[in-house]
Amino acid sequence: MSTDTLAQLTSDLTTAMKARDADRVSVLRQVIGAVRAEAKAGTVEKELTEEDVLKVLTREVKKRRDSAQIYTDAGAPERAELEAREADAIETYLPARLSQDELTALVQQVVTDLGASSIRDMGAVMKEATARAAGAADGKALSALVRAALQG
CATH class of the missing domain: 1.10.10.410 (Arc Repressor Mutant, subunit A)
Incomplete structure (x- = not known):
């Protein structure tokens, strides 16, 4: 299950752990967990392609953006900011958006x-x-x- 992006996520997790960057460690663990869950979804564990990994990351960004909006609407700006920061961190692993x-x-x-x-x-x-x-x-x-x- 080794794709370029997953390898980068794992490497960055190690770096963040060594730097004691708790926020980054948390978001990277969540994303790596989501990728591994995707591989294990269904009856047989499947080998994920790079495209599959990017789809999971895109879905994780969308979840966090939606959550940030919900928190903003509910009057919880601190939580909204946390969700937005996590989405931004995950987005760095995605290809650049088209204009x-x-x-x-x-x-x-x-x-x-x-x-x-x-x-x-x-x-x-x-x-x-x-x-x-x-x-x-x-x-x-x-x-x-x-x-x-x-x-x-």
């Missing part, structure tokens, strides 16, 4: 390549656009752009 212009160009290219012409093609366009973005795009933003491209 809005790059996302728009990617969606237009996929629509053209697939010959998509109506909202009925949204599933196929989303599947291809998500694959091409390879974790470098937010699903909601991508979905909004695909919908706009197919309706416009």
